[in-house]
Amino acid sequence: MPAQIRDGVRVEVDVAERHLTIVECRRSWRADKGSEWTRFPIARLRYTKTTGMWSLYWRDRNLRFHIYDLVSPTAGVEELLAEVDRDPTAIFWG
Numbered sequence: 001m002p003a004q005i006r007d008g009v010r011v012e013v014d015v016a017e018r019h020l021t022i023v024e025c026r027r028s029w030r031a032d033k034g035s036e037w038t039r040f041p042i043a044r045l046r047y048t049k050t051t052g053m054w055s056l057y058w059r060d061r062n063l064r065f066h067i068y069d070l071v072s073p074t075a076g077v078e079e080l081l082a083e084v085d086r087d088p089t090a091i092f093w094g
Helices: 078-086
Strands: 009-015 019-027 037-048 053-059 065-067
Touching (some): 009 037, 037 078
Antiparallel strands (some): 009 019, 019 037, 037 053, 053 065
């Protein structure tokens, strides 16, 4: 995050047994909420144990995840993270 917004926006990762969910966190803009943060899932990296591969998923407006088919499953997450960061279709960050 750029320095000027770091106190209001951050990116976190929720870890589960077979997937990682990238979450955007924002400080509440409402004064009555104090220092409360909202959490919004951005993308999911899902691991398939039988193949040893990670796949990338995008989230729809109903908070459901769908396979992102512009990158192939891979043994490491680096390429998938780079695709989320690049976001050529604006499906992750808008």
